Amino acid sequence: MTSARRRRPRWLARALETHIALPLFALLPFVAIWVATFHFVETERRAAVAAAHDSVREQLDTYEAQVARNLNAIDQTLKVIKYAVELNGAHAALPALRTQGLLPPGLVFGISVADRDGRIVDSNPQAPAQDVSRMPYFAVPANGSGSGSGNTVFVSQTAGDPVRPEPHLHFTRRIDDAAGGFAGVAIVEVDPAYFTSSYERSRAGELGLLALVGNDGVARAVRIGDKVSWGQPITLDGIKEEAVTPQPTAPDGEERYAGARRLAGFPLTVVVGLADKEQMARYEQHYGTYLAGAGAASALLIAVVALISVWSWQITKARRRERRAQETYAAASEASLDAFFVLRSVTGADDAITDFLIEETNSRAEVFTGFAKDALRGRLMGDVLPYYRMNGMYEQLVQVVTGRAAVETEWQAVTGPAAGRWLQRQIVPVEGGAVAMVRDITERKLAEERIRHMAHHDELTGLPNRSLIRDRLEQAVRNAQRSSGHLALAYVDLDGFKLVNDGLGHNAGDELLKVVGSRMQACLRRADTLGRVGGDEFVILLPDAGECPLGLTTLLEKIRQAVTEPVQIGDQAVRVSCSMGVVVYPRDGDAPKTLMMNADAAMYRAKELGSNNFQFYTREMNASVEEKLALLEGLRRALDATLADDAVDDPDAVPAAYSPAGRFHLVYQPKVDLRTGRIFGVEALIRWRHPEHGTVPPMRFIGLAEESGLIVGLGEWVVRTACRQASVWRAAGLDALTVSVNVSARQFEEKRLVERIAGALRDTGLPPSSLELEVTESLLMRDLNQAVERMRELKEMGVSLSIDDFGTGYSSLSALKSFPISTLKIDKSFVRDIAVSADDQAIALAVISLGHRLQLRVIAEGVETVEQRDFLRANDCDEMQGYLFSPPLPAERITEMLRAQAQQRRLGNAEAVPG
Numbered sequence: 001m002t003s004a005r006r007r008r009p010r011w012l013a014r015a016l017e018t019h020i021a022l023p024l025f026a027l028l029p030f031v032a033i034w035v036a037t038f039h040f041v042e043t044e045r046r047a048a049v050a051a052a053h054d055s056v057r058e059q060l061d062t063y064e065a066q067v068a069r070n071l072n073a074i075d076q077t078l079k080v081i082k083y084a085v086e087l088n089g090a091h092a093a094l095p096a097l098r099t100q101g102l103l104p105p106g107l108v109f110g111i112s113v114a115d116r117d118g119r120i121v122d123s124n125p126q127a128p129a130q131d132v133s134r135m136p137y138f139a140v141p142a143n144g145s146g147s148g149s150g151n152t153v154f155v156s157q158t159a160g161d162p163v164r165p166e167p168h169l170h171f172t173r174r175i176d177d178a179a180g181g182f183a184g185v186a187i188v189e190v191d192p193a194y195f196t197s198s199y200e201r202s203r204a205g206e207l208g209l210l211a212l213v214g215n216d217g218v219a220r221a222v223r224i225g226d227k228v229s230w231g232q233p234i235t236l237d238g239i240k241e242e243a244v245t246p247q248p249t250a251p252d253g254e255e256r257y258a259g260a261r262r263l264a265g266f267p268l269t270v271v272v273g274l275a276d277k278e279q280m281a282r283y284e285q286h287y288g289t290y291l292a293g294a295g296a297a298s299a300l301l302i303a304v305v306a307l308i309s310v311w312s313w314q315i316t317k318a319r320r321r322e323r324r325a326q327e328t329y330a331a332a333s334e335a336s337l338d339a340f341f342v343l344r345s346v347t348g349a350d351d352a353i354t355d356f357l358i359e360e361t362n363s364r365a366e367v368f369t370g371f372a373k374d375a376l377r378g379r380l381m382g383d384v385l386p387y388y389r390m391n392g393m394y395e396q397l398v399q400v401v402t403g404r405a406a407v408e409t410e411w412q413a414v415t416g417p418a419a420g421r422w423l424q425r426q427i428v429p430v431e432g433g434a435v436a437m438v439r440d441i442t443e444r445k446l447a448e449e450r451i452r453h454m455a456h457h458d459e460l461t462g463l464p465n466r467s468l469i470r471d472r473l474e475q476a477v478r479n480a481q482r483s484s485g486h487l488a489l490a491y492v493d494l495d496g497f498k499l500v501n502d503g504l505g506h507n508a509g510d511e512l513l514k515v516v517g518s519r520m521q522a523c524l525r526r527a528d529t530l531g532r533v534g535g536d537e538f539v540i541l542l543p544d545a546g547e548c549p550l551g552l553t554t555l556l557e558k559i560r561q562a563v564t565e566p567v568q569i570g571d572q573a574v575r576v577s578c579s580m581g582v583v584v585y586p587r588d589g590d591a592p593k594t595l596m597m598n599a600d601a602a603m604y605r606a607k608e609l610g611s612n613n614f615q616f617y618t619r620e621m622n623a624s625v626e627e628k629l630a631l632l633e634g635l636r637r638a639l640d641a642t643l644a645d646d647a648v649d650d651p652d653a654v655p656a657a658y659s660p661a662g663r664f665h666l667v668y669q670p671k672v673d674l675r676t677g678r679i680f681g682v683e684a685l686i687r688w689r690h691p692e693h694g695t696v697p698p699m700r701f702i703g704l705a706e707e708s709g710l711i712v713g714l715g716e717w718v719v720r721t722a723c724r725q726a727s728v729w730r731a732a733g734l735d736a737l738t739v740s741v742n743v744s745a746r747q748f749e750e751k752r753l754v755e756r757i758a759g760a761l762r763d764t765g766l767p768p769s770s771l772e773l774e775v776t777e778s779l780l781m782r783d784l785n786q787a788v789e790r791m792r793e794l795k796e797m798g799v800s801l802s803i804d805d806f807g808t809g810y811s812s813l814s815a816l817k818s819f820p821i822s823t824l825k826i827d828k829s830f831v832r833d834i835a836v837s838a839d840d841q842a843i844a845l846a847v848i849s850l851g852h853r854l855q856l857r858v859i860a861e862g863v864e865t866v867e868q869r870d871f872l873r874a875n876d877c878d879e880m881q882g883y884l885f886s887p888p889l890p891a892e893r894i895t896e897m898l899r900a901q902a903q904q905r906r907l908g909n910a911e912a913v914p915g
């Protein structure tokens with residue numbers, strides 16, 4: 001059926017649609033109605049016309065016979081008179097006839113006899129004698145020509161005469177005497193109505209016509225309805241004996257079926273006319289009725305057809321819409337990535353749904369079921385996809401069909417071709433069943449999972465991020481609250497990470513973070529959480545910590561040691577440590593936020609205490625922030641006061657060795673030549689005499705001064721003060737000294753550094769060669785190009801440069817070669833164990849050898865023991881600095897030392913190194 005429909009041409013299919021076919025078919029009865037109607041009408045018309053013809057003929061027959069009879073009677077009368085005249089003479093003829101009873105009644109005919117002179121000699125009824133010789137009815141027969149002469153009857157026109165003024169027809173015959181001469185005329189006068197008295201209204205109607213017309217075309221008597229007239233000209237040419245078509249007839253011009261017949265022996269013709277409108281009246285009436293009937297039938301037919309067609313059209317339209325929608329849906333669903341199943345409920349004996357029949361599906365269904373769509377159509381779900389009873393779909397279908405509400409579910413397939421994939425089904429109720437749409441949402445699920453993971457994990461290390469840590473901490477706090485348990489939180493910050501990151505690049509920094517992260521993770525249990533909350537900051541959450549914080553120390557120490565193990569990055573082994581701040585719930589706070597803040601504060605304290613350690617939180621730690629602010633304020637005031645003092649003092653005056661409270665001052669640590677033992681230079685180190693806390697070491701405030709930018713002004717003051725002091729020593733004629741000043745990263749990055757130093761040298765008169773700037777390796781590595789450029793400018797000025805804390809950074813040899821420096825300083829952390837640690841010895845030796853290969857002097861700082869000094873000296877280290885020789889001292893103590901040194905030299909004692 002479907003294929004047949006498909007094969008049927010489109011135009012034919014359209015034509016067969018009821019709303020088109022029905023009107024076409026309805027044309028047949030429509031035409032039939034009208035053909036039949038016109039046929040009946042025509043038949044009736046013909047019948048009516050035939051009837052009219054018959055009637056004309058019939059009446060003509062009757063009329064003709066009657067008139068002929070009348071005329072014969074008249075003629076008979078004329079002949080009798082003529083005979084009587086010939087027999088009795090004109091005067092005695094009528095009396096003779098009267099006597100014999102042969103005279104017709106006077107009411108019907110008027111009879112007269114005229115003599116040869118045209119005088120009426122006798123008449124019946126009696127009339128006065130008159131001369132009628134001039135009248136045609138006398139003259140014509142008298143002349144012996146035309147009708148009335150001889151054996152013929154003359155018929156006059158209807159008119160009055162001297163005898164009787166009323167209009168009459170005069171029938172006359174010539175009377176001859178015995179010799180054949182003219183003897184007179186027999187006259188019969190007849191009322192014209194006499195010839196039309198046979199008019200029957202029942203047959204001829206109101207407009208029927210009876211006429212007696214003379215051969216001269218003038219009517220002798222005409223009757224139409226009740227009216228009798230005469231004298232009109234009536235043309236007989238068009239009136240045949242059987243007039244087929246009606247034509248206008250005189251005197252009224254009415255259309256009539258007419259017939260005429262000449263009367264033998266008389267110059268007269270009888271005419272019968274039947275009015276067309278009367279003869280066809282019945283037909284006309286029927287015609288109207290037929291037309292009205294046909295019209296009504298047609299209207300009814302049209303109305304019915306129109307109604308059915310409109311109804312059918314609406315249905316067709318709806319069907320077409322539906323079909324188009326179905327086709328569109330089918331096309332869309334074929335192209336769709338969703339599988340769909342149109343399912344019809346199958347019910348059991350108790351009307352309960354037992355299964356679902358697949359009525360329709362699409363190609364995509366094959367992916368989910370393993371069956372082609374044709375194999376699915378018409379099958380029961382329970383037969384082809386039995387597992388639909390196990391994954392909840394069957395129950396849902398029943399629920400949707402009975403509850404008439406759509407449902408949507410996501411599930412992971414465990415059986416079938418899509419096993420393991422995430423699927424989503426939407427089930428929508430439809431009449432008699434449901435439509436299920438199934439979509440593969442695995443990719444979306446994975447993406448969601450990825451996004452969820454990304455939202456909660458650190459991309460680099462894969463560890464939980466701050467947000468997840470916060471969640472877990474909140475959860476752990478809730479659990480601990482419920483169970484009255486304890487939890488611990490450690491804030492971990494890597495020490496020295498920045499050096500690796502800045503020095504070796506971000507990739508190395510990233511690698512380091514990953515290694516350190518996994519090492520820390522390895523120290524923890526499954527229930528613990530390690531997260532990364534910032535650059536080099538980690539958080540460890542221990543949800544099942546004991547009440548006593550000290551119980552955590554073993555774990556914390558293990559983590560610390562794991563972090564400090566060297567990390568191999570490329571061909572370099574780097575080492576970082578970590579500072580940890582630890583809080584315990586509920587002792588150190590009961591809110592997650594407070595715990596985080598306090599752990600952070602404890603971590604800062606660990607940093608302050610020299611890093612590479614862990615600190616448990618104490619209440620005092622929170623004072624640190626305020627303390628910092630107070631410190632910063634104090635720094636500002638101290639710098640202002642120090643600069644104000646300097647401005648008041650004589651610029652050429654010797655700098656104050658000890659500042660009053662709230663001021664800065666410098667101390668100087670001698671630098672000694674390891675071979676000669678001579679003091680060849682000093683390192684200027686800043687001190688702050690705090691009004692309350694006494695002398696504050698630079699490690700406590702340099703960082704803050706850097707952070708706040710105060711270091712720029714402070715650094716300039718240091719340079720100027722150190723230069724001024726060195727000039728003072730020079731002016732005092734003491735041994736020429738090089739004064740070293742520490743320059744922090746922030747100062748070095750400042751554009752006007754070179755200008756400021758040049759200004760200080762200019763203002764104090766110190767030769768640039770007497771000034772050395774100490775910069776750290778890490779400082780140089782921040783922006784290598786800019787650092788080298790700036791160092792060159794300083795070098796060109798004559799100022800020397802040394803690299804402080806050498807060995808703690810990661811400057812490459814090539815970078816080192818490009819630095820215009822004169823000295824390398826071995827960091828005191830390597831010097832500390834130099835006498836015992838093979839590692840530190842190796843580092844020190846490497847620095848010495850490297851420095852010498854680069855033509856640099858090497859100085860060791862923090863030399864406290866003779867062993868350290870001896871090792872360094874034995875290994876060719878050039879210079880040293882440290883408590884062994886002298887701690888940092890006020891300037892005047894240096895002056896004394898220099899004086900003593902000069903004196904000793906004068907005494908020829910070159911050995912100045914103690915111990």
Ligand SMILES: Nc1nc2c(ncn2[C@@H]2O[C@@H]3COP(=O)(O)O[C@H]4[C@@H](O)[C@H](n5cnc6c(=O)[nH]c(N)nc65)O[C@@H]4COP(=O)(O)O[C@H]3[C@H]2O)c(=O)[nH]1
Binds near residue numbers: 828861864
């Ligand atoms: N353990 C030990 N320490 C020794 C020994 N000999 C000297 N020291 C200390 O080692 C530090 C050497 O200075 P640094 O490494 O440049 O380290 C300096 C330097 O980086 C910074 N600093 C000091 N003054 C200034 C300054 O004026 N400007 C800048 N930017 N930084 C400064 O503060 C750091 C610390 O300065 P100080 O506390 O004065 O500490 C000084 C000094 O007192 C020793 O034998 N054993």
